[in-house]
Structure formats: C-alpha cells, structure tokens
Amino acid sequence: MTLPRVAVLGLWHETNTYGPNPADLAAFEAFELVSGDDVRRHHAGDRSVISGFLAATELDPVPVHSAGAWPSGPASAETLIALVDRLTGALAAAARPAPFDGVLLNLHGAMVAAGAPDVEALIVRHIRTIVGDVPVAAVLDLHANPSPAFVAACTVVLAYDTYPHVDMWERGREAAALLAEAVNGRALTTTVAKTPLLTCPLSQSTDAEPMRGLLARAKARAEAAGIARISLTPGFAYSDVDRAGISVLVVADAHLAADARRVANDTLADIESHAADFDTRRPDATTAVREALAASAAPQAARPVVLADVADNIGGGSPGDGTALLAELIAQDAPDAVVVIADAEVARRAAELGVGRTISAEIGAKADDRHGTPVALTAEIITVTDGTYTTTGTWMTGQSFSMGTTAVLRSRGLRVVVTERATPPFHREHLTSVGIDPATVPIIVAKGAVAWRSAFPDAARAIEVATPGVCPVDLSTLPRTTTPIRVVA
Template sequence: MRILCATFKHETNTFSPIPTDRARFADWGLHFGEAAAEAMAGTRMPQAAYMKLARERGAEIVTPLAAEAMPAGPVEEATYEELAGAILVAAADCDAALLDLHGAMVATHLDDGEGELLRRLRAARPDLPIAVTLDLHCNLTPAMVDNCTALIGYKTYPHVDMYEVAEQVGRILFDAIDGRVDPVMRWARPPLLSQTLCQGTDDAPMKDLIARARRFEAEEPGILAATVFGGFALADIADAGTSALLIADRKVAGAEEAAAAGAGDLAARAFAARADFVYRHRPIEEAVAAAARLDDGPVILLDHADNCGSGATQDVMAAIRAVIEGGLDDVAVATLWDPAAVEAMRQAGEGATLTLDLGGRTDMPAIGLEGRPLSLTGTVERLSDGRFTVEGPMYTGVTVDCGPSALFRVGQPDGGPDGAPDGEGGDGVRIIVTSHHHEPWDLGVFRMMGLDPATRRYLMLKSRIHYRAGFGDLARHTLTLDGEGVATSDNGLLPYRKVRRPIYPLDPEVSWP
C-alpha cells in the first residue's frame, strides 16, 4: 500500500489583522516530502502516529506536507491553494489518506478550508479511504463529515492526546480497509458559540462532556469513537460553534442509531450548560490588586485577550501596563511580539540600558482599537535565537522558533528585600520579546532566556488554557487579566456578520431543539 500522511493546520481568527501567508507557515513549520517526515519523526504529533501505523502495515509512506501556522487572520488564497494542492497531487496514486487538520481554517476565498480540501479529495478519488484528526476547537461542517471515512477530535485542552487520538482514528480506517468494521458517522450541533476560555477539559462543563463521550466509546456496542468539539467562536463563519460526532460500526446491530442518539445527547448536554460556556469579566485593576494580595507563587496571570494562540496580535500592552502600574514585582512576561524592539535591543547588546516604545505596533480595526505602545526604560538582560525543543506534554518533540528574541528587564534591584516595589529593592518586570508569534505553553520559552519560571513570583502569560500543559503543575494561583485584543472573550466587541443565527450567547433567548 501507499499511504498518504500529511498535516495542514490553521486556526483562523477572522477578526485578526495579522495576515496568514506562506511566510507565516514557514515561521512555525512548513515542510515538504522527506523533510515533512523528518520534521514529524520523534514527535507526539498526529502525523507521527499515522506514519507509525503505516510502517506497521509495511506500507510505503507518502508525506507531501507538514504545515502549520500560528493562528491569525484568513489564509491567503495562493498559500491555501499551494498547500492543499500538494496533498491533492500526492493523493492521486495513494491507497489511503491520513490527514491531520484543524477544523477552523478560513481562507480569503472560502470559509471552510478543511471541508473544501476534503471535498476536492473525495471528488478526485471517490473510493479513497480517508481518516482525519481535528482540533477540539473545530467548527464542524457538513463538508468535513460527508467527505471522509472517519474523523475524530482531541479530547483534551490543552491538547496532550493528539498522538493517541490519531492512532485511534487510523486504526478505525485500517480496520475498515480490512473489512473488520463498516464506519458511519452521526453528528449534532446545538446553537452554541462556546468561548475557548471556558473549554478547558479539566473544568466543568467540558470535563463532564468528555467523560460522557469516553463512556460511549467504552460501553456502547459498536461505537468506535466519540468526540465533543468546543468550536472556535473567533471564526465568523456560518458553521462556527459546538458540535458532537460519533463513529459507529454498521456491522453491529443498532450501533448507527446509538451513534445518532449519542451525538444528540452530547449536543443537548452542551446546550443545557450554555451559560457556563461564557466567560464573565471583571475590571483588570481588581485582578491585579487580588494578585498583589497573594503571598505565595508562582502566580499565573493570563493576558487571554492578546493570546496569539487564538489569533491575537500579541503586542497589546494594556495588561502589562496594568501590572506595572499596579506595583507587581518579580514578574516574568511571555511573550510579547515586537520584532522592531528586538532589533533595537540586538543593536544595543546585552547589558545596555535603553528606552523603548514597546509593543502596540498593530491596529485592530475589527474591534476599533489602535495600537498603543508603552514607553519603558530597562536593561537588555539577554539575547537569544528564540529556538527550543518542546519538552511536553503538548507538541512534545517539536522545535519552536520564536525568531530573534530578547529579555528586557524593567526596573533594577538595589539590594533590598525580595518583593519590594520597583526601584526599592524589587526584582522588576522581565519581558520576553520575540520576532515570531508564539503562545507560551512550554517551560522552554523561559529557559531559552536563562529564566527558571519556578522561581518567579508572577508569570504573566499571553495564553488561555494551553499554558496548563507546561505551567499547570507549577502554578499556586491563576488569575485572568481581562485586557484588550482580538482574542477577547467579550462577544459584544466582535462584529459578527456570517455566523448562523439565532445562536447563544449572541441571542440569549434562543431555545433548542
């Protein structure tokens, strides 16, 4: 057999002003042919699991593409067509396709990137067995379901089960090829635009939904897989939102009906818990004051509205300003995107003191915000090439390239007691500034700068939930800072035009079914 194994992933925030072009894929990971296989080898990514399954069958492995870009605005048309085309060309003479996709890709010329890729693939190869892994934040569409043999989503957020989920759906596909099962998919979708900040799988209600999905897999005869998709509310497309899908084996009597009932059950339970899928805000000054009263650390401070892992610009200074003005000391910030500031620090060199207009490089017209730099004086404490290998448990083995990076320290200690205010013996605020966008979910982002995050009183992270992968066990306390950015959890700030209506919480009185 010739088995195609490929990755093509992007989570698109349609409100983001950051363009997703070919260079953005290259910044995070863009590999073709043998280089794609080499990039995935030794990782815990879905494509690595696919290649392992193919090797077990003694198959020839075809790896046309391993491509992922950090979330941002829509994928430009030429880039989408090039990368999708690489998969379609390679599939022409393959016997099966195992694809690692995201499920929330929007391109400048189409709203359903994954559905369109699968539609084209199915049209070209009507009988090709196709397995797909999708992100927990997938906005599931009819085109995705109708144009593959079996699809599945992650059951964890942070996504620490990507490898295992890919193995599961890959084995379903090979069992279908060998005639042991006859998979059919059934799905349901409530009118719910769940917010990613409320989708952590260690928290209710998502935790309870995932547990129920696992029970369907373990206890219901003929159910091969069950998935709950939280959806990605920052993609303004008709199909955005929560959904549930079960794969049944038609060889087992009653399994198809059980799958339909199970999908409906999961969707209904999600809708019943809809109020818990909406984040409740509080003034950022209150959160900073609460952090100042905590005696033990590390304390995680989440600047979630400016998380590039949800497509934000990652150069908004509102939360950093609030932390500095609030007098918090011994703070390490990861990460701020400002290539111009990095270059200025590289020119100045380590140990130099300078004043920078930091961040605020990007306007956000979708939410009516202009970029506002913050003028800070500090010391270039360290320079780095911005590269490190993720230790896990999420994206384990993947090499991260933050581009040229710098550690900028605001405030100097003067020999006074730890924890004293800035300028009175405090340790100041250290800001990791990068040239490429990167959401901090692994300790390596601090270690590449010579910092031990366990020794800091405050860790300010431009993240939502993924930070838990690397920092969850480290945190004594976690507080959300409701700052500014296009990854906001305030639906009232987002000018939705395309999403289907009525839908909760945009339409609070909606009922279903």
C-alpha cells in the same frame, strides 16, 4: 502480507477571522511546510498527530505532505492556492507508483481563507479528485468547527479529547487503527450534530466542568450503544463562520446508523441543557494585577502567580502584542514580574544595541487598535538570543520552535521578553530558553486562555483576565456577520 498503502497529509491552521496578522506562506514555511521524507524527519521523536499516523503498524503510512502555521488571521486567496497546489501536487506524485488505499489527514478544523470559509471541506474535495472513493480518516483539534459537508466527505472524523491538548499522538494512532479497519472492509461512517452555542475557551477545559462531565457522559452513551468513537469539539468562537459552535462527532458501523444519530442527538441535548455552565466572567487588568501583587507579596508565597492575558491569546490567533497587563504592572509598580510581548522592531533594535546597553522604546500594540496602546519603556538589555528551542513539554514533545530574535529587557523589577514572532506560551522553554526560571518568578503574564497550563503546571495561582483583544472573554464584543447553524443528526 502487503499492508494497505495510505497517504499521510496535513494542513493545520486555527483562523481567528478578527486577527490582524494574515497567515501568509512565510508563516507556514516558518512553522511547517514539508513533503515526502521531510515529513517523517520533521516529526521524528515528537508526539504530534502526524507521528501517531506514521507509527501505524496495520498500514503502510506514506508521508506525503504536511503544512501548518501558528494561529492568526485568515490566509489570503493566493496563499491558499499555493498551499493546495503543494498538497495536491505532492499527493499526485506519490500516487503514481501505486494508488493509495486510504488517506490519513491532520487538520485543525477551523481554517478560513479569503473566499474560502470552509477550507477543510475544500481540501477533502481536492484530495478525492486524486485518490477517488477510498476511506479518509481525519483528526481535528478540539477547537474545530467541522461542517456537515466536511464530515460527509470523510469516513472517520475524530478530535482531541484534551484541552490543554496532550493527546495528539494518541488520536493520530487511533485514527490510523480505524482507517485500517475501514480499508479492510469495516463499513464506518461519521455522524455530526451541532449547536450554535458559542463559548469562551476558558469554559472549555476538559479537566473542569462542564466539559469534563459532558465528555464522560458522551463516552458512556457511545460505549453502551457499541459506537466506535465519539468526540466533542467545543469549537472556536473567534471565527466568524456559520459552522462555529459546539459539535458532536460519532464514528460508528453503518448498520448502527440509527444508534449513532440517537447518541449524537442525546449528547447535543446534554450540551444545550448545560449552556449556562459555559458562561464566563473574569476581572479586568487593574483588578487582576492588584490580586496578583497581593498574592505574591504574602510571606513565603508560592510562585508563580500567572496572569492569563485571555484576549491576547496567541494560540487563538491574536498578535501577542497586547499591553494592558504590561501597563498595569508598571502603573502598580510590580517589584518582580515577567511579560512576553511580540514586537519585531524592538527585538531587532535590542539585538543591534547588544547586552548591557540601555534601550528606550514604545513597546507593543502595533498590530491593530484592539490590544491597548504602546508602552513607553526605558530598560537595560540583559539577554539576546535567536529565540529557538526544542520542547520537552506535553504539547508536540520534541518539536523545535522559534520566537525569532528575542531580547530580555529589565526595567526595575520588571522583565519584558520581546520576541520577533508571536509564539504561544505552550512550552516552559518559552522562558527557560532566555534564562528565566518560571519557578522563581512571582508573577508571569501568559498570553493564552488554557493551554499555557501545560507550560506552567506548577503555577501557584492562575488569574484569568478580561483584557482587550481579538480573543475576548465576552464574545458579544466581537461583531459577527454570520449566524451559527444548528444541526440535528
């Protein structure tokens, strides 16, 4: 029996429209920009959405093209054109031997480029000019901001169920199974409902309320109605677009359209009735460091205490060079702590000087004026590496990443890991690759909101800090030019 031939495509980027660093083509080349069999090789052995697609046994999944970059500011119009040209060019070439029966898409759902506030909808339009009216199944990040136009252009849209994200492969495999059913005649459609409620990532953890309860109740409603799939995306509030907010995605058989709308709207009402539960307040840097020092100073204190630098969340598009916690650890004379700072200039200087030498430098806060001021530091260079590692953790297990030239500087008890590239702290190898065992460190600064927990599941205590930056705890500090929309299914 000939299996349905389906295209495997990806274009993944979480765009912080306030972020100072644009997503240029080099950012995609450094993270992922591959076509053809290179897609399969790039994802071999990992637990990504793409590898979930490629594991489908009900289909003949053809790796066509995949692009991705770490979260950052918006891509330029020129970068978007180049990315679209590569994707559509690869798709058109792959479609020449035989037409595709369907498409599997790995998208983030919150990508923005200059002149294109809804990149995902644009991508699907371009894909359909090549493949025509065939079923399209898309997997989105839990922080997606899916628009009604995008959802209407797809057949199946579902999202990760977890934050931190540990179910990417499973969602890819699930989307492939649903696409196989659609290709074989099952009439599936996706319904979307949206609330303009903007929430901080700290309140979006799926292991805690309110998200844990909202997800459980949504799944119970869907199961009772015979719905194929329901997803909640609490969204990405650091994107100044009208599609931001919390979304409900319901995949159902066409004859259950009325039930799908009812489930979507009941779930929307449930979310809005718990709006107050998403409110978030956290201590400032001075208070948080004082608490961390007290906790780590206790006799036989468990390690590590993690200070989450929320507003400099690299996984949310910040530059990773915020200095508020570094400055405070120095001011309060922390006896032993580790901080990671993205500062390409200092990393390269340290590498040129070499291990054992002393460096005096102004570190951090160079991308913009939102993330503190540079910190003057004189320190010994104790480690220099190329910053590459392969992760065994739960986020994209088996993938290789690069922080670029990386140096560990020591000033009294403080170790500052200076990286050439801002790299989210999603993996324990972030530190172990430079010789630091997190289990032995009293205090670690993680530039993230929630996803860092997958790297440090053994954290003795987490203190989330209201630092300055483009991913603030208090969303009202960001100037919005758009009004998020409410959509009833």
